[in-house]
């Protein structure tokens with residue numbers, strides 16, 4: 665699932681608004697209370713694992729985009 669800055673918790677239905685775009689709650693669509701209960705609940709644990717994977721995939725994608733930008737600005741060094 666994509667990041668959402670505000671959502672209704674998938675587990676308890678509580679509305680929650682995140683403070684930052686890397687808040688795990690926004691990726692898991694779970695409120696902080698339910699994130700805290702993940703150790704006791706297989707569904708919550710599954711959602712948290714997915715959220716962590718999706719967040720790191722998004723972070724890798726955005727850093728890859730910025731990493732490829734500089735070489736396009738000029739010719740490669742050492743060609744002549």
Ligand SMILES: [Zn+2]
Nearest residue numbers: 673676695698
């Ligand atoms: Zn909840």
